[in-house]
Amino acid sequence: MNKEKVKEGILKGSALKRHIILLILTYIAVINLSILLYLISPKYYKATSSILQPPESETSIVSSQATKFSKEPLSLIRTNTELFFSILNSRRMKDDIIEKFNLKKHYNVSNNDEAIEILNKRTKIFLSKDKVIQIDIIDRDPKIAAGIANFYTENLDFLIKELAITTAKQNRIFIEKRLKETTELIESLEKRLSEIQNTNKLVVDQDLSQISQTGGKLMEQLINKQLELEREKQILDEKDPKIIMLKNEIKEIQTSLTKLLASQDELTRILRELKVQETLYNFLTSKMEEAKIEETRDTPVVQILDKAKIPYKVYKPDIKFILVLVSSIVGGIGFITIFFDILRFLGSI
Numbered sequence: 001m002n003k004e005k006v007k008e009g010i011l012k013g014s015a016l017k018r019h020i021i022l023l024i025l026t027y028i029a030v031i032n033l034s035i036l037l038y039l040i041s042p043k044y045y046k047a048t049s050s051i052l053q054p055p056e057s058e059t060s061i062v063s064s065q066a067t068k069f070s071k072e073p074l075s076l077i078r079t080n081t082e083l084f085f086s087i088l089n090s091r092r093m094k095d096d097i098i099e100k101f102n103l104k105k106h107y108n109v110s111n112n113d114e115a116i117e118i119l120n121k122r123t124k125i126f127l128s129k130d131k132v133i134q135i136d137i138i139d140r141d142p143k144i145a146a147g148i149a150n151f152y153t154e155n156l157d158f159l160i161k162e163l164a165i166t167t168a169k170q171n172r173i174f175i176e177k178r179l180k181e182t183t184e185l186i187e188s189l190e191k192r193l194s195e196i197q198n199t200n201k202l203v204v205d206q207d208l209s210q211i212s213q214t215g216g217k218l219m220e221q222l223i224n225k226q227l228e229l230e231r232e233k234q235i236l237d238e239k240d241p242k243i244i245m246l247k248n249e250i251k252e253i254q255t256s257l258t259k260l261l262a263s264q265d266e267l268t269r270i271l272r273e274l275k276v277q278e279t280l281y282n283f284l285t286s287k288m289e290e291a292k293i294e295e296t297r298d299t300p301v302v303q304i305l306d307k308a309k310i311p312y313k314v315y316k317p318d319i320k321f322i323l324v325l326v327s328s329i330v331g332g333i334g335f336i337t338i339f340f341d342i343l344r345f346l347g348s349i
Contacts, residue, residue, distance in 0.1 A: 023334040030330060034322050038115070046138050046315035047145035049153050049308040053131045054080035054301065079266055084133060084302075087150060087159050088125050091116075096155055101144055125152075142311045148309035157302035172291035178282040186277045 087093060092118050098104060103115045124136040139145035228246060235274045296314050 019337050020334075022070070023330065027327070027330045027334075030045070030326050031323065041317055043314045044138050044140055044316040045142040045145050045311040046136055047142065047149040047308040047311050047312070048136050048306070049304070050128075050134045050306045051084075051150040051156070052152050052303040052305050053127065053133060054084060054303075081133075083160070085125065085127075087156055088135070089319065090159075091156060094119055097148055097151060100151055101148060106144065123148075126242060135308075137308070138315060146308040146310045153302060153304050159303060171294070172288070175284055175288050175291050179246055179281070179288060182277055182284060186274065187273050189277065214284060230269070231346050233256065246339050252318075270338075278286045304341065 026245065056334050095112060097119065098112055098115045103119065104112065107118045109118065111114050122138040126134055135149050137145045137149040137152075139148070174328075198295050233243065
C-alpha cells in the first residue's frame with residue numbers, strides 16, 4: 001500500500017518537474033524580452049551640477065531681526081537661498097534655456113509652454129542634506145542634459161547680478177545718477193566760461209586778477225578822456241569834431257567797462273559754482289567706489305561646486321532594476337507554484 005502511494009507521489013512529482021522547467025523557460029523568455037525592450041526603448045541620461053548654498057547677507061540678517069519689532073512676518077523675508085530657488089524656477093530662466101538649446105525643436109513641440117512642461121518633468125532642483133543646491137537634468141541627449149545643467153548655474157549668476165535689488169545697489173544707482181548730473185553741469189559751466197573768455201578775449205584765473213587789471217585800465221582811460229573832454233569844452237564848441245570824437249570814445253569805454261563788469265559778475269558766479277560742483281564731484285566719485293564695493297559684497301555670489309559632465313551611463317530605463325524586478329516576479333510566482341506542488345506531494349504520502 002505504501003509502495004503504491006510513493007509511486008503515485010512520484011508520478012505527481014512529475015508535475016513539479018514540469019512546473020520547474022516551465023518556470024525556467026518562462027524566466028529565460030521574459031529576460032530576453034526585457035533585454036529586447038531595453039535595447040529598442042529610448043534611453044535617458046542624467047546630468048548633475050551643483051552650487052554651494054549662499055551665505056545670508058547682513059541685509060537679510062538685519063531684516064530678520066527687525067521683524068521682532070515689526071508686524072512683518074519672518075516668512076516674508078527673502079533669504080539668498082530662496083532668491084536662488086526663485087530664479088532657478090522662474091519663467092525667465094526656462095525661456096532662456098529653451099532659446100539657448102532650441103528645446104521646442106528638440107522636444108518636437110510648437111510653443112514655449114509645452115516645452116516648459118517637458119522641461120519641468122525632466123528637471124529636479126533641490127537642497128541636499130550637505131547644504132548644496134543640486135540640479136538634475138534628464139534628457140535623451142547626454143550633451144544637452146549636461147549643457148542645460150551647466151547653463152542653470154551660469155545663467156543664475158547672470159540673473160542674480162541683473163535682478164538682485166539690494167540697498168547697496170540702490171545707493172550705487174542714486175550716486176551714479178547724481179554723478180552724471182554733476183558732470184553734465186560742470187561741462188555746461190566750463191563751456192559758458194570758455195564762451196565768455198573768447199568773447200572778451202580774457203584769461204580767466206581763480207581770483208579774476210586779469211579782469212580787475214583790465215577794468216582798472218579802462219577806468220583810468222575813462223577818467224582821462226572825461227578830463228580831456230572837460231578841458232576841450234572850455235575852448236571848443238559842442239559840435240566840434242574833436243568834442244564829438246571824445247564823447248564817442250568815452251561812450252565806447254563805458255560800454256566796454258559795463259560789459260566787463262557784467263562778465264565779471266557772471267564769471268564770479270560761474271567760478272563759484274564750478275568750485276562747488278568740483279567738490280561735489282570728488283565726493284561722489286569716492287562714494288561711488290564705496291557703493292560698488294558694498295554692492296559687490298551685498299550681492300549673493302554663485303559658487304559652482306560641480307559642473308555637469310556628459311553622462312555615458314543610461315539613467316532610464318535601468319536594466320539592472322528591470323532584471324531584478326522580472327526575477328523577483330518570476331521567482332515569486334515560481335515559489336508559490338512549487339510550494340503548492342510540494343504541499344500536494346506531501347499530502348499524497
